[in-house]
Amino acid sequence: MMSKYLFIPLFISLLSACSLRTPTIHTNCERNEIGNYILRWETNPVLEGTVSVSVSNDPDRFDGPATQFVDIAEGVTTYITDDNTNRQYFLLDFNNRYQQVVGSRSVAMDSVQNIRDLGGYLTSKGQMVRWGRVFRSGKLSRLSEWDSVRLDNLKIKTIIDLRSDRERELYPCGYGKATLVPIPIVIPRLNEIAERVEEGEIRKGDAFVAMQDEYIQFVTRNTEAFAQALRIFLDESRYPICVSCIFGKDRTGFLSMLLLYILGVPSETIRADYMSSNNYIDTSKFAQWATRLSSDSQESVTVFLAAHEELVDAIVHQINKDYGSIQDYLETGLRLSKEDQDKIREILLY
Numbered sequence: 001m002m003s004k005y006l007f008i009p010l011f012i013s014l015l016s017a018c019s020l021r022t023p024t025i026h027t028n029c030e031r032n033e034i035g036n037y038i039l040r041w042e043t044n045p046v047l048e049g050t051v052s053v054s055v056s057n058d059p060d061r062f063d064g065p066a067t068q069f070v071d072i073a074e075g076v077t078t079y080i081t082d083d084n085t086n087r088q089y090f091l092l093d094f095n096n097r098y099q100q101v102v103g104s105r106s107v108a109m110d111s112v113q114n115i116r117d118l119g120g121y122l123t124s125k126g127q128m129v130r131w132g133r134v135f136r137s138g139k140l141s142r143l144s145e146w147d148s149v150r151l152d153n154l155k156i157k158t159i160i161d162l163r164s165d166r167e168r169e170l171y172p173c174g175y176g177k178a179t180l181v182p183i184p185i186v187i188p189r190l191n192e193i194a195e196r197v198e199e200g201e202i203r204k205g206d207a208f209v210a211m212q213d214e215y216i217q218f219v220t221r222n223t224e225a226f227a228q229a230l231r232i233f234l235d236e237s238r239y240p241i242c243v244s245c246i247f248g249k250d251r252t253g254f255l256s257m258l259l260l261y262i263l264g265v266p267s268e269t270i271r272a273d274y275m276s277s278n279n280y281i282d283t284s285k286f287a288q289w290a291t292r293l294s295s296d297s298q299e300s301v302t303v304f305l306a307a308h309e310e311l312v313d314a315i316v317h318q319i320n321k322d323y324g325s326i327q328d329y330l331e332t333g334l335r336l337s338k339e340d341q342d343k344i345r346e347i348l349l350y
Helices: 145-154 165-170 190-198 204-220 223-232 251-263 267-275 283-290 295-304 309-323 326-333 338-348
Strands: 024-031 037-044 050-056 068-071 076-079 089-094 098-103 134-137 158-161 179-182 241-244
Touching (some): 024 089, 024 098, 037 089, 050 076, 068 076, 134 251, 158 223, 204 251, 204 295, 204 309, 223 251, 251 267, 267 309
Parallel strands (some): 134 241, 158 179
Antiparallel strands (some): 024 037, 037 076, 089 098
């Protein structure tokens, strides 16, 4: 059993004998098409013995007995459930010596695009980002009844809404049980671009240039807004926090990148998290609308709905050009001191 005061993070052995090599353990959790959880693990060096699996809807507390005992060599097990409203986390205990908490990255929803947990990522120092503390998502409007229940179960206290005033007016936030903090990241000419797409006047290359310009302006025009958003993470009473915009990939993606950088997550992991929006945005929901557009406009829509690694390169280049480094951008541009960054790490890292 584990309480939030007894959690032992990855790479920390319960054994006092420091002469034994602590294994590197990689775990993964995904939900299949019928909602069951598939848990996988690898250890290096290879361990023999048993992994016990405990389940909880609170990633900081596992008070019940283990539900499964599996041969470590199997490398996989399935947790079968018909509960599609509560989010589950799992404590994997290898030979009663090495423990790790794992959850599914994505959150099952009917009407919300690209909602996922930022927990579980490893830092370059071997610490882990806490599960269930920060979520990122597309807009939270027009929620289904069950999605409202699912958000209740996430216990979200604060929603950082990065959409413009106009976007919030068109699609008001449909969840009223959390404190909504609107921090508009304005995208100039957004309405004009949307109209040009409708009229078939924007091609694929034009769409990419427009997105590149948007990302550069995150740094050149919206630094104050992103600074305001990051300061919310300094207040532990605000958690769990959900960061949201239209699709949860651009404005939300940049803020998530900054947060993961502060936490010390390696750059390749940060990029992978950004790019994984391509796995969680259901473009089929736009197919019927897109069929009435020209082929050029359809290609443009595909560009706008996707995450592109070249955009990460563009924004990093702009930060380095204007500030010298991402760390200098955090301290000078966003006015987030080293002490502030330490506090965020204290709150969000196991």
